Amino acid sequence: MVKKNILVVDDSALMRRVICYIINSEGTFQVTDTCRDGLEAYEKLKTTKYDGVVLDVNMPRMDGLELLERLQKEKIKATVIMVSTETTKDAEVTMLAMERGAVDFVKKPMNIIEAKGETFKKKVISVLNAVLSTAKVNQSSRPGTTTGRITLRKTVQPVKGGNKIVALACSTGGPKALQSVIPYLPKNLDAPMVSVQHMPAGFTKSMADRLNEVSPIKVKEAEEGDILQKGNVYIAPGGKHMEVKRCPDGRHKIQLNEMPPIGGLRPCANITYDSLRDCGYDEVVCVVLTGMGADGTNGILSLSKSKPVYVIAQDAASCVVYGMPKAIAETGIVNEVVPLTEIAQRITKNVGVQ
Numbered sequence: 001m002v003k004k005n006i007l008v009v010d011d012s013a014l015m016r017r018v019i020c021y022i023i024n025s026e027g028t029f030q031v032t033d034t035c036r037d038g039l040e041a042y043e044k045l046k047t048t049k050y051d052g053v054v055l056d057v058n059m060p061r062m063d064g065l066e067l068l069e070r071l072q073k074e075k076i077k078a079t080v081i082m083v084s085t086e087t088t089k090d091a092e093v094t095m096l097a098m099e100r101g102a103v104d105f106v107k108k109p110m111n112i113i114e115a116k117g118e119t120f121k122k123k124v125i126s127v128l129n130a131v132l133s134t135a136k137v138n139q140s141s142r143p144g145t146t147t148g149r150i151t152l153r154k155t156v157q158p159v160k161g162g163n164k165i166v167a168l169a170c171s172t173g174g175p176k177a178l179q180s181v182i183p184y185l186p187k188n189l190d191a192p193m194v195s196v197q198h199m200p201a202g203f204t205k206s207m208a209d210r211l212n213e214v215s216p217i218k219v220k221e222a223e224e225g226d227i228l229q230k231g232n233v234y235i236a237p238g239g240k241h242m243e244v245k246r247c248p249d250g251r252h253k254i255q256l257n258e259m260p261p262i263g264g265l266r267p268c269a270n271i272t273y274d275s276l277r278d279c280g281y282d283e284v285v286c287v288v289l290t291g292m293g294a295d296g297t298n299g300i301l302s303l304s305k306s307k308p309v310y311v312i313a314q315d316a317a318s319c320v321v322y323g324m325p326k327a328i329a330e331t332g333i334v335n336e337v338v339p340l341t342e343i344a345q346r347i348t349k350n351v352g353v354q
Contacts, residue, residue, distance in 0.1 A: 001027070001028070003027070003028060003029055004028060004029045004030070004051035004052065005030060005032040005050050005051050006030065006031050006032065006050060006051065006053070006054060007033045007035065007041065007048075007052075007053045007054070008020055008023070008031050008033075008053075008054045009034070009035045009036075009037070009038065009041040009055045009056055009067075010036075010054075010055075010056040010059070010083065011036050011037055011056060011058075011059040011060060014115075015056070015083075015115065016034050016036075018112070018116060019031075019054055019083070022124050023054070023124070023125075023128070025121075026125050026128075028129065029052075029128060029132075032050070033048070033050070036059070037059040037060055037062055037063075038061065038064060038066055039061045041053070041055070041062075041067055042067055042070055045071060045076050045078055046076065050078065051079065051132055052081065052131065052132050053079065053080045053081070054081050054083060054128075055068075055081065055082055055083065056082075057083070057084045057093050057094060057097070057108075058090065064082060064093070065093055065096055065097055065100060068100035068101050068102060069100055072100055072101050078101075079103055079131060080097075080101060080102040080103060081102065081104050081105065081106060081127055081128065081131065082102045082104070082105035082106070083105070083108050084097075084105050084106075084107065084108055085107070085108045085110075086200060086201070086202030086203060087202075088202070088205075091202050091203045091205070091206035092206045092209075094175075094206070095175060095203075095206050095207050095210040096210070098175045098176040098179065099179055102176070103131055103176060104172050104175075105175075106120070106127055107200045107203075126292065127172060130292045130320075130321040131172065131173070131320060150329045151332045152335060152337065153311070153332060153333055153334060162281075162283055163191075164190070164191040164281055164282060164283045164350075164351045165191055165193070165252075165281045165283075165285070166189075166193040166194070166284075166287060166351060167194050167195075167196075167273060167284055167285070167286050168181075168195040168196070168287040168288075168289065169196045169197075169269035169286075169287070169288050169289070169291070169296035169324060170196075170197050170198075170288070170289035170324070171197070171291025171293065171295065171321070172198075172290060172321040172323075173289075173291065173320025174197045174198070174199075174289055174290055174291060175197065175199070175203075176320065177289045177290050177319075177320070177340055178195070178197065178207070178211060178289070179211070179214070180340045180344075181287075181343045181344045181347075182195075182211045182215050182219060182233055183214045183216075184344035184345070185215065185216070185217045185233075185344050186216060186217065186348060186353050187216035187217050187218070187231055188230075188231055188354040189217055189351060189353060189354075190231075190351050190353055190354045191230055191285070191351040192229055192231075192232050192233075193217075193233040193347075194222070194228075194233075194234050194236070194242065194244060194254075194272060195235045196236045196267045196295075197236070197267075198265055198267070198291065198295070199238045200238045200239065201237065201238035201239035201240075202238060204221050204237050204238040205237070207235065208220050208221040209221075211233070211235075217231055217232070217233055218231060218233065219232075219233040220232070220233070220235070221237050222234040222236055222237060222242055222254045222256065223254065223256075224254065224256045225254065226254040227247075227251050227252070227253050228244065228251070228252045228254070230354060236256075236272065237256065237267070238267070239258070239267075240256040240257065240266065240267060241257050241262075241266055241267050241268055241271045241272075242254060242267050243257070243272060244272065244276055244279055246279055246280050250280055252279060252281075263293070268295060269295045269296040270297075270299035271299070272299065273299025273300050273302070273303045274299050274302055274303065277302065277303055277305075277306045277307060279307070281307070283307070283308045283309065284309050285310045285311075285312065285347060285350050285351060286303070286309050286310070286311045286312070286328075287312045287343060287347060288300075288312075288313045288314065288325045289324070289325065289340070290318075290319040290320045290321050290322070290323075290324070290325065290340075291321055291323055292321050292323045292324070293324060293327070294323065294327035294328075296328060297324070297328045297331060300328060301331060309333070310350055311333055311336075312335065312336045312337075312338065312343060312346050312347065312350075313325040313328050313329045313334045313337050313338075314339070314340055314343060315338060315339050315340075317339065318339045318340040319340075325337070
């Protein structure tokens with residue numbers, strides 16, 4: 001088997017060594033080059049093609065963001081995964097990095113013991129595996145096409161009018177994907193939206209703030225007790241599960257909890273979808289975007305038994321990782337499979353504007 005070539009860019013010699021060790025310990029990958037800053041990496045990327053680049057945020061001479069900007073400007077293609085601390089500044093820069101072309105990020109360990117631990121190792125390998133194995137699927141798929149055993153549920157029409165809620169789930173590649181959806185929703189969308197993105201605590205606030213800056217619709221990190229309002233997007237905070245609860249007066253509010261992670265996930269989209277079984281909305285528009293695994297599928301199937309649902313899944317060709325959308329599409333409950341650039345339009349068409 002031909003190993004995939006990885007470039008590691010980090011100004012810390014220790015972090016470079018640790019990351020190289022992690023990557024080389026997996027039979028699928030090999031580190032073929034290392035660089036101490038963005039400038040060195042830029043020179044390499046001009047002449048050498050790598051399957052993936054693991055890139056630090058803060059570096060002298062040229063940082064990760066500047067490198068991405070230069071690659072974008074000069075149309076140099078690279079599959080970049082950021083390594084970032086959860087400080088507010090780094091989290092903000094990481095969100096900007098997604099806009100500049102990075103496909104995902106891994107939370108940087110706080111110390112060398114964490115760096116050499118299993119959690120960091122598993123995260124690096126799983127993101128590389130997910131992102132780089134999907135690259136093949138994307139190359140062989142045309143936009144709008146589906147792969148595998150997918151039958152659309154054509155018989156169920158969206159509920160006309162009525163009181164609706166949009167519930168969206170995404171994981172690997174999600175922060176980048178959300179930038180192609182939320183900024184394109186109208187500010188007077190006739191429904192609230194709850195969104196679950198698998199991310200560590202600290203990053204969801206920066207992502208929500210950044211999306212709020214660039215979107216006509218209001219976006220915020222969900223807080224305990226938030227009353228859901230139309231034309232607002234509520235993003236589940238990293239490290240907490242998010243439920244939607246019906247109030248005695250008929251309104252709906254956000255309830256957060258720190259129950260154990262489900263399948264390693266907290267927030268977990270299945271918990272959010274399950275909580276909507278008792279909601280007072282006439283229809284739940286379920287949206288599943290790029291991501292590893294199958295989170296959301298069981299929750300949507302369970303929800304569909306007690307509520308009308310209309311399910312929109314992202315297509316294979318536009319996904320960074322075609323896992324979660326594939327899992328839901330293969331159940332036969334999906335109404336539409338569409339490219340990422342059409343998701344916002346389909347949501348708006350379904351729920352309407354005020």
